[in-house]
Amino acid sequence: MISVKNVHKTFGKNEVLKGVDIDVKRGEVVVILGPSGSGKTTLLRCINFLEKADEGELNIGDISVHFRHATRQEILRVRRRTAMVFQSYNLFNNKNAIENVMEGLVTARKIPKGEAYETAKKELDKVGLSDKYNAWPSQLSGGQQQRVAIARAVALNPDVILFDEPTSALDPELVGEVLSVMKSVAREGITMLVVTHEMSFARDIADRVIFMDEGAIVEEGLPRDIFTRPKERRTKQFLDRILLKDEYVKDDYAI
Amino acid sequence: MTFDASYIWPSLIAALQCLHVTLILSFVSFCVGLLLGTPVAVSRKFHATWTSYALGVLIPILKGVPLVLYVLMFNFAILKPLDALSEYYAWADGLRRMDKIYIGLVAMSVSATVMISETMRSALSSVSEGQYEACFSVGLTKWQALRRVVLPQAMVFAAPVLCNNIISLIKGSSIVFVVGIMDVLNSAKTSAQINYRFLEAYIASALVYWVICATVGRIGWFLEKRQARGVAKAGGA
Amino acid sequence: MGKLFDPALIIEYAPLILSRLPVTLLIVFWAIVGGSVLGTLLALARIHKVPFLNGAAVFFISFVRGTPILIQMFIVYYGLPLLLMYFGINITRWAKLNFVLVSYALNNAAFLAEIIRSAILSVPASQSEAAWSVGLSASQTFRRIILPQAFRTAFPAFGARVINAMQDTALAFTLGILDILGQAQAIGIRTYHTLEGYVVTAIIFIVASLLMEHTFAFIERRRLAR
Numbered sequence: 001m002i003s004v005k006n007v008h009k010t011f012g013k014n015e016v017l018k019g020v021d022i023d024v025k026r027g028e029v030v031v032i033l034g035p036s037g038s039g040k041t042t043l044l045r046c047i048n049f050l051e052k053a054d055e056g057e058l059n060i061g062d063i064s065v066h067f068r069h070a071t072r073q074e075i076l077r078v079r080r081r082t083a084m085v086f087q088s089y090n091l092f093n094n095k096n097a098i099e100n101v102m103e104g105l106v107t108a109r110k111i112p113k114g115e116a117y118e119t120a121k122k123e124l125d126k127v128g129l130s131d132k133y134n135a136w137p138s139q140l141s142g143g144q145q146q147r148v149a150i151a152r153a154v155a156l157n158p159d160v161i162l163f164d165e166p167t168s169a170l171d172p173e174l175v176g177e178v179l180s181v182m183k184s185v186a187r188e189g190i191t192m193l194v195v196t197h198e199m200s201f202a203r204d205i206a207d208r209v210i211f212m213d214e215g216a217i218v219e220e221g222l223p224r225d226i227f228t229r230p231k232e233r234r235t236k237q238f239l240d241r242i243l244l245k246d247e248y249v250k251d252d253y254a255i
Numbered sequence: 256m257t258f259d260a261s262y263i264w265p266s267l268i269a270a271l272q273c274l275h276v277t278l279i280l281s282f283v284s285f286c287v288g289l290l291l292g293t294p295v296a297v298s299r300k301f302h303a304t305w306t307s308y309a310l311g312v313l314i315p316i317l318k319g320v321p322l323v324l325y326v327l328m329f330n331f332a333i334l335k336p337l338d339a340l341s342e343y344y345a346w347a348d349g350l351r352r353m354d355k356i357y358i359g360l361v362a363m364s365v366s367a368t369v370m371i372s373e374t375m376r377s378a379l380s381s382v383s384e385g386q387y388e389a390c391f392s393v394g395l396t397k398w399q400a401l402r403r404v405v406l407p408q409a410m411v412f413a414a415p416v417l418c419n420n421i422i423s424l425i426k427g428s429s430i431v432f433v434v435g436i437m438d439v440l441n442s443a444k445t446s447a448q449i450n451y452r453f454l455e456a457y458i459a460s461a462l463v464y465w466v467i468c469a470t471v472g473r474i475g476w477f478l479e480k481r482q483a484r485g486v487a488k489a490g491g492a
Numbered sequence: 493m494g495k496l497f498d499p500a501l502i503i504e505y506a507p508l509i510l511s512r513l514p515v516t517l518l519i520v521f522w523a524i525v526g527g528s529v530l531g532t533l534l535a536l537a538r539i540h541k542v543p544f545l546n547g548a549a550v551f552f553i554s555f556v557r558g559t560p561i562l563i564q565m566f567i568v569y570y571g572l573p574l575l576l577m578y579f580g581i582n583i584t585r586w587a588k589l590n591f592v593l594v595s596y597a598l599n600n601a602a603f604l605a606e607i608i609r610s611a612i613l614s615v616p617a618s619q620s621e622a623a624w625s626v627g628l629s630a631s632q633t634f635r636r637i638i639l640p641q642a643f644r645t646a647f648p649a650f651g652a653r654v655i656n657a658m659q660d661t662a663l664a665f666t667l668g669i670l671d672i673l674g675q676a677q678a679i680g681i682r683t684y685h686t687l688e689g690y691v692v693t694a695i696i697f698i699v700a701s702l703l704m705e706h707t708f709a710f711i712e713r714r715r716l717a718r
Contacts, residue, residue: 050388076396084392090385094407104393107403149389156393258574319701320694321662324673328690335687422557429560430663440563454570461559461567468558 001026001191002047002082002160007056007067009042016042017053018215024160027189031202031223034212035238040195041087043212044162047193048084049075061159080108083153087165089145091137091152097124098133101152109156123151127181143174147181154185161185163194199242203227211235262452266459269446274463276438280359280431281424287360288367288424289417295368296375297401317369322427325362330434333358359431363424370420378413379405411482418475422468429464439463501688505679509692515589515671519661522593524654527600534605539612549605556602561595562663568595569667592664600657607653611646612638651708655701662697672696 002024009017016039024030032040046053046067053067060081065074083104091100101120105111111119124133127147137145146166153161166182167175179201186192186205196202202209203223210220211232219232230236295314298307340347382405390400432441440460447456534553537545556564569591573584583590615638623633665674676693680686 048392050391076394079391080394082392084388086385086389086392088385090383090389090392092386092389092404094404094411103390103403104395107399108394108396152393162392258571315702315705316698319659319698321659321697323662324690324694324697328687328694331687331690426560429562430666433666440560454567454574457563457566457570461555461563464560464563465555465558469554472558 001028002060002193003058004043004047005057005059007043007046007053009039009046009051009053009055016215017046020056020212020215020217022193022210022217024191024193027191028207029186029192029194029205030208030210031194031196031206032210032212033197033202033226033238034218037214038212039215040212041164044084044164044193044195048079048082048162050084080156081159082162083156083158083160084162084164085146085149085153085166087168089137089142089149089169091140091145091148093137096134096136097129097140097148100137100148101155104152104156119155120151123155124148126154126184127151128177141174142170143177146170146178150178150181150185154188154190160191160193163192163196165195165197167196167198197242199227211238213238258454259452260455262447262450262455263459263462266443266446266452266456267462269456270439270443270460270463273437273439273442276356276436277425277428277440277463278467280356280363280428280436280438281421283360284363284367284428285371285417285421285424287364288369288371288420291364291368292371292373293375293406295372296379299372299376300379301397301401314369314372317365318373320366322363322366323430323433325366326359326431326434329362329365330355330358333361355431355434355436358434359428359436363428363431366427367420367424370423371417374413374416374420375409378409378416381412382408415475415479415482418471418478421471422475425467425471426464429460497687498685499688501685502692505676505685505689506692508679509672509675509689510696512670512672512675513696515669516658516661519589519592519596519664519669519671520654520658523596523600523657523660524604526593526597527604527657530597530601531604532608534601535608535612538605538609553602553605556599557606561599561660562666564599565592565595565663565667568598588667589669592667592669596657596660596664599660600653603653603656604650607646607649608642611642611649614645615641647712648708651704651712654708655704658700658704659697662693 003022005021007017007020008015020039020043022030022043032043034040042051045051046056047058049067049070056067058065058067058078060078063074063077063081065078070078091097092103095103098117098120101123102113102116105116105119106113121133124130127150129144129147129151132140132144132148135144137148140148150166163182167178170178175198179198182192182194182201183205194201194206206223208220209223209226211218211226211230211234213234219226219230219235226235227239230239295310298304299310299314301307334351337347337351341351386404386408387400390404395403428438429440431438432444435441437445443456443460443463444453447453534549536542537549540546569588572591572594573582573586576583619637619641620633623637628636661671662673664671665677668674670678672693676686676689679689
């Protein structure tokens with residue numbers, strides 16, 4: 001479905017990605033874990049061409065592009081097959097909830113307004129915001145904004161949705177509502193590539209977990225295997241550090 | 256010399272008779288400035304082409320020239336060649352006698368374009384990077400992102416500043432008397448030439464400017480309050 | 493008549509016009525110094541809502557911001573002697589430049605008052621509370637805690653105002669002041685070559701504006717960052 005090969009990215013002297021390969025199958029939910037600075041967010045941004053990778057290839061459906069030589073048309077085609085959910089929501093501030101969801105449908109996909117409106121309504125209902133169609137981003141809580149952002153992404157019916165730490169900017173009491181929306185999206189069989197620190201999501205929902213450190217993939221596998229029997233020392237150290245903070249997961253797995 | 260408030264009245268009437276000239280000068284140049292200044296700002300912010308680099312050098316230079324110099328230079332640069340040509344051509348002679356307001360409009364439009372391009376540039380910068388990224392993530396092109404998301408948001412930010420720009424243009428337009436355009440100030444001054452009541456004439460014209468500028472300022476204040484409310488709400492979310 | 497535009501004359505006129513630059517700078521200097529002092533007083537009158545003075549300040553600031561500096565200059569020129577005559581002071585023999593200095597200082601006082609006022613108000617109340625909690629007096633709090641923070645906030649607007657004030661000096665020639673533009677006009681009348689003088693003046697304004705802009709930006713980056 002979507003695969004990247006040998007992604008390299010350097011900011012100045014800082015090599016952030018050192019040849020990353022990822023292959024995501026249709027309907028698969030892949031969670032990328034890793035300490036901050038491991039390059040996982042940069043990888044996601046490279047896939048959506050928000051950063052220009054120095055090296056590497058991207059295959060998505062029947063599109064195949066080289067990161068460095070991608071033309072403007074190719075970038076647009078890739079972006080129209082993908083969607084992204086941002087850490088800071090990034091709702092369009094000049095548009096209300098339903099217009100936020102419709103924007104990509106109407107302007108990018110050229111879907112008639114009436115049809116787009118129906119789709120947008122359906123998606124907002126699914127994330128539990130039936131009463132907020134006309135609310136402005138400034139009138140919504142962080143959790144509600146992020147749910148609109150997820151509806152905006154799902155409405156596009158993309159080949160893959162990229163989630164970039166979707167709960168990191170939220171107050172703790174709002175994390176749950178966003179996670180449960182993400183779970184229901186996953187259950188619909190939508191392909192997801194998720195960067196997150198939410199261990200419960202990785203454990204319960206992910207089909208596969210990838211652990212990244214210092215710009216490279218250290219280890220990947222089933223969540224059960226990664227969480228209980230990490231093969232690499234760095235994975236174990238990271239999990240110990242994170243899980244100490246997450247009491248309930250620690251109890252569950254008794255690491 | 257004495258001051259007699261009763262002389263303000265005739266000057267005020269004279270000033271108001273030329274109010275339209277001041278309004279045309281400032282609002283037409285404002286519209287030209289908005290129409291040309293916005294693309295200049297967009298070009299400087301987005302396109303890494305030679306035009307945007309050229310504008311990046313040119314605009315800060317043009318910004319350094321006071322309006323009065325634009326007026327004086329355009330007056331000279333437009334009329335002097337016509338003077339020379341009018342010895343040979345009838346059309347040049349006709350053109351030479353044109354209403355000087357056109358010279359004022361050209362000069363003020365250049366100045367307005369420079370000023371408003373700077374306003375729009377900072378307004379564009381006020382829209383966060385995340386808004387562009389969200390546009391790209393749903394598949395909008397750069398142009399679509401600009402037109403549908405970024406510019407509408409930038410305009411909210413720019414509106415009160417644009418009101419200040421209009422005020423600057425209204426006040427600045429008073430300098431056109433140096434090339435003999437009959438605007439509010441010049442008309443009031445001229446009316447005082449029969450009795451030498453210049454102080455009263457200046458006060459009369461000041462009142463006219465004050466009323467217009469205070470009105471525009473009030474609109475700007477209102478827009479700023481509305482914008483501040485929006486920001487506060489966004490911050491509270 | 494000769495050539496319309498002779499670039500060689502630019503070089504020839506430049507020293508003549510540059511020799512009047514001190515006049516321009518003198519106006520800017522007094523406009524900003526006088527304007528800052530009076531502007532701070534106006535700002536304080538407004539912040540503390542001093543009876544009568546607050547109203548007078550609002551009126552004055554609105555008038556100055558709502559009318560062209562050109563007109564203000566002439567009102568001061570014709571009006572100030574009359575006003576002071578009531579108090580028995582005769583300034584009818586004052587040099588014209590003095591009227592320019594007074595009117596430009598008054599003009600900048602109004603603009604600077606608003607800059608200073610909003611900068612002072614932008615310092616959060618918690619800063620004063622913290623200062624009082626460690627035992628600072630009201631005036632100590634203002635001088636040592638509020639003013640330095642306000643200055644940092646006000647600095648970019650202050651810089652823009654100085655550049656504005658400099659560009660405004662281009663209007664002083666209408667009162668017959670022999671500043672750089674006045675000199676260019678005088679040369680034009682003498683030699684019939686006006687445009688060259690204007691170009692020299694424009695270049696001086698451009699260079700001065702760019703210099704000031706970059707100096708202020710530099711100071712802001714260096715001293716006020718953090």
